[in-house]
Amino acid sequence: MNGPWVEKYRPQTLDEVVGQDHIILRLKRYVKEGSLPNLMFTGPAGVGKTTTAIALAKEVLGEYWRQNFLELNASDARGIDTVRNDIKSFSRLKAVGSPFRIIFLDEVDNMTKDAQHALRREMEMYTKTSSFILSCNYSSKIIDPIQSRCAIFRFAPVKGHQIIGRLEYIAEAENLNISTGAIESIVYFAEGDVRRAVNILQASASLDEEITEDSIHDVVSKAKPKDVRKIVNKALDGDFLSARELLRDVMVVQGTSGEDMVTQIYQEVSRMVLEKRIREDIYINLIESIGETDYRIREGSNPRIQLEALLTKFLINAKAD
Template identity: 50%
Template sequence: MSEADAETAESTPGRTEVWIEKYRPETLDDIKGHEDIIPRLSQYVEQDDLPHLMLGGPAGTGKTTASQAVAREIYGNDWRDNFLELNASDQRGIDVVRDRIKNFARSSFGGYDYRIIFLDEADALTSDAQSALRRTMEQFSHNTRFILSCNYSSQIIDPIQSRCAVFRFTELSESAIEEQVREIAENEDIEVTDGGVDALVYAAAGDMRKAINGLQAAAVMGETVDEDGVFAITATARPEEVEAMVAQAIDGDFTAARSTLETLLMDRGLAGGDVIDQLHRSAWEFDLSEEATVRLLERLGEVDYRITEGANERLQLEAMLAALALENEA
């Protein structure tokens, strides 16, 4: 780093840090949203009666943060010595369960009744590894507590689920994300317009990490974070653009709809999956009849499946728009 860069970094404290870590809540009370979950976790901590936990839900909704906050409140400054986190893709096999987890569970420690093992993305564990984990949970239940984080709890075998208190984290509310964004902007002395906040909330789609990363990225581009900057930096289409494309197809103007799609994919750099996600999120907000909305959702399901199976995303999206246009003509 040059002297000029160093001076710039010093004059803008915090902008060289990763904000999702800088502003990660350290206590359960600091976590925004999940008003039905946080009080129950706090009760476990206050009563010193922590069971095995399974936290399920989408990414960026606070599962890892809640797990670390539990450890911090139980162990204080010693939380890192009593909290084992496994989340790398090469840490999912049966050998890890048999070796690293067991070694941590067996190791001696003083001053606490149990240690915590946090398994992130536990639904990626193989069936053999989950069976080994079930036995390990039984064997070391007297001195170890497990917290399992997963996106799809249905991928966890029933014997493990029955041993855990299950908490389902939903997508964070718009108000929770807006509150966090405004708080960070104030702390970092960043001017954010109301349109910029609304754009960050829309682009995040319930994922706090996306909102904070988007804010940090947009803040680097200029002194004021506005709607245009957010949509540009997050590679997100404006809701009205997506709505216009669907409306053009419904009205039978396939050429105009295809032109709008090409702008989104080629000029704006959106992926086909991003377009599908935005269409799905906004389907019922469009000024469309119920019948047209149902047709749109049906087509979206077909396109999403075909792209997942390896079909060309641009071809499939154009076919969807063409089908909507032909249905209107019929």
């Protein structure tokens, strides 16, 4: 396997980054101008924040990027001592062979408030020698003084056709025989997360070079979309017992968790309303019931009982129709 494919096939330049075209265009201008303000990359996991930061550093700093680039994960080094020691000692030195130094702080939303205030001070003091790139999932957890000192780039989940292109490239490089249905299943379960998509592909390839839709479902341990659609349709048709029996098979035989089942029901219901199979007013009622079920399961209620209770809400709304 030669190690994790997410590292083996990690893009090395901005041109190779999948998705985020609107962000990449602006970053290329910084590279062309040879200057870099403090940046903040925010967005969900697996959409290219870390990859983009490293690729940007390589292009801005050139061949001496390793000596002038400091990467820290704020989940591990989240206290004020990290800011006072590691970051300060790195920032105060002048860059060698590059116009300035770059400090990349990943998952900075996990830093304590005291550490964030200390970081703000470092960003003020060393503007002539260093630029900061901050990465986080939730920008709301970053104090306002830091946000105001950064150009904020919001990364969106990667579109399905872009993930498909990347998976096809990796499959060809690894001499894999993968069906169209298998790739579509990976995209369905990845939900815009390229890292998750590549990990699913590698896990499936470890079993066999012939990758099918069934092998993908075996790896992810989630319900097949067509089975979830059957459950929803039977409930909306008023056939509660059949819907409950199929729900039991999916959860017990296929080993799908209650949290995953709620999420997949939500995805299928949302697709059905776009396909005009469910009226919008009924959809609104169902979303409210799905949200309540999700909350109860996450608070510790029995998943089977809660999901069967959710199916009764489908019956009630179907009769109201």
